[in-house]
Structure formats: C-alpha cells, structure tokens
Amino acid sequence: MRLVIARCSVDYTGRLTAHLPEATRLLIHKADGSLLVHSDGGSYKPLNWMSPPAIFDLAELTEEQQLAGVIECWTVTHKKTGDELRVNIFEWLSDERFELGTDPGLEKDGVEAHLQELLAAQIERLGDGHTLVRREHMTAIGPVDILARDAEGAAIAVEIKRRGEIDGVEQLTRYLELMNRDPLLAPVRGVFAAQEIKPQARTLAEDRGIRCVVLDYNDMRGAESGELTLF
Template identity: 70%
Template structure:
C-alpha cells in the first residue's frame, strides 16, 4: 500500500461529476489498484475514490514551472477506469509524506458471536431450551436446507430451532417453512419451533407467537462463560 499525505485537489468525471478543492488529505493506493482520498474526519468513508480495475498514470510538473502555489501542482495523478469513462484526476501541490508498505495477505474479519458460534454453544447447552431437552443433531437436513438444531423436549417431542444473531420476520418465515416440512415426517411429527437470537425484533416476536413458535433470547457472553455474576450489582 502506498500512502501519500499531500495538499491536493481532485476532480471526478464520468457517471457523475464531483470536485474537491485544495486541502491536505491522505491518498491511498492499494495493491488491487484502487485509489482513495481521505480527510481527517468523516469516519472510514473516503471523500472520493476509484475502484479497480483502473490504471494510475503520474505526470510530474516541470521543476522550472513549480512555484509552490496552488496554481502550479508538483504532480498530477490521472486514474482511469479500465472499463468505463470514469476518471479521477488528482493535483498535488505539496507533498508532506510518501511511503509504501507491504501489508501481505489479510485473513479477513473474524466476527464474534456469529450464528455458527451461537449454534455450537446452544448445542452444548441445550438445556437452555428447557429442562429435559436433549440434542438430536445440529444442521438437521431438510429439502430446503438444514435446520440449525433438532432437539427433543422432556416428553420426547421434536423441537426445531432456528438461530439468528438478530431475529427478524425473515427468520420466522424461514423456521415456518422448516416446520411445515418436518411435520410431514411421521417419525418426527409433531414438531414445535423455537426462534432463538441475541435480539428479537418486536414484529418478529409477534409473528412467531402467532404461529405457535416460542422465542428464546440468547445471552452470548453468558453462554461463553464471560458473564461473571459476582461483578454485577444486580
């Protein structure tokens, strides 16, 4: 990655036209060819950018013509998209830093508390579904996809569990379709449903309860053993 700190202006043309007046910014050139201009605010989003595939061409100013003012940039970057007419032109008037770093391959973001983690923890702590519940298996197959958990309650009745980080109406609809299929199996029927999530939206809860589906809110930190009750006041 190349990072340049410079006083610069920029103009974007193509599908839209936009202009950035002269100011000090960070310009990032990534290994994939993308070029991004950042200010010192505005969180993570760049002010303007060019996505790959694109080509960067650098034109250096004649040293005799540079006077250090805004009227004479020391360099001009022309970033042309390879497949469209989109173009980003950056004029650099004063360069404060210009560094390059080899970052290597990034392993990507590893999310904590994703549905796979919740499924694994709930399978290990199946008693959270209720006293006497036992695990049949995770990822129980159906014709339209696997049910996250199939269990049996204390009476031996089959229980299908759909797990989400945030439970919305779509998740309830998904579990409803699973239940319709599972209840056609005479070896499983009757099958009841449990909609489990770290957070369940009110509309989803109303729909689930209307369809006879029980809702279960999962405390991820407690399931991981991270919730120390001795450290809480209440």
C-alpha cells in the first residue's frame, strides 16, 4: 500500500465526470489497483476513488500541465469500463509504502455470530413455515448470513447485524442483486435482522422491499437453553 499526502487536483471521467480542485489530500493506492482520494473530513468515505480491476500509470506531462505547476500526473483506468481517474500532483508532502500482507478477513463479534447461530436454530422467528437452507451462503461478493425458504418455498436472504444501519442494508441489497440473477434461486427476497434497526436503515430497507426483523437476543438465548428469562 502506498500512502501519499500531496497538493493535487483530481478528475474523474467515464460514466460520470467529477472534478476536485487543487488542495492537500491523502491518496491511498492499494495493491489491488484501487485508488482512494481522502480529505481531512467526511469520516471513512473518500472524495473520489477508482475500484479494481484498474491499471495505474504515470502520464507524460503536457506543456500546459507543466506551466500550471504539475510535477507528476497519475492515471488510474478501470479495466472493464474504461473510466479514468486522473490526479495532477503539484507538491509532495509525504510518500510512504507499506507491505500489509494477506488480510485474514473480517471476524464478526461474538454477539453477531451468536445471533446468526440462534436465528438459524429458530428460523420460525421469520414467520410460520420458514425453513433453513444453510448458513453462510456464498456469493461472488461474500457470504449471506442465512439462506432460508418461506412457507411457499420462495428463497429468503437474511443479513444479520447487532446494530442495523444503512451500510447493512446496502450490503444486503448487493447480495440480492446477485442472487436474483441465479435462476435456481430467483426470486429472492431480503430480510434485514438486527437487535436494533436505525430509522434511516428501516426506511431504506422498506423502500427496497426488504423486510426488517428486530431480534431479542436474550429471548433467543432463553429459547436455546430452555430457561425462562425475565427480560
């Protein structure tokens, strides 16, 4: 991974066009070919980016760029779409490279993992007649927490979160888009299940036809053990 802090301008061309005027920014170039442009704000979301698969190259500077003070020009081109991210660098402030190695992947916290286990064992909480097909149903972009069938035999994709926010709805939406391309599964409906679902996430989910289910962790644990719980 290469981390660069530089005074630069950024232009995106392709299916859309966008321009970031000259300013000091953080540029992250990853081993997978992606490039992310960050400012010192806006939380985790980059100002602009190019996703992999992409080709990174140094463009030859034109006379106009040289007169404008550009000292280096990066181009990152998406291999499939041809979209291009062009970064004109005017001043270097920092340039560091790091070898991060292979990432072991995201491990869900104990509560979230246990929620998945509990719901798989108590799949009827989604509705009468629901049956479990499998946990961790793999797709091209990652595993869906639970694949189930409703009383009519229709496929149900369930994404489980401890706290349901917009990112989780977006994640489930991507899974559904892929799964509905599979003629053996389609049509697939989505269920967003969490201990707590934020109002914005619920609104987005329902707008996309995704059903929201609030899970009572303590109640589910009581059902698992056969013990009665007060709360």
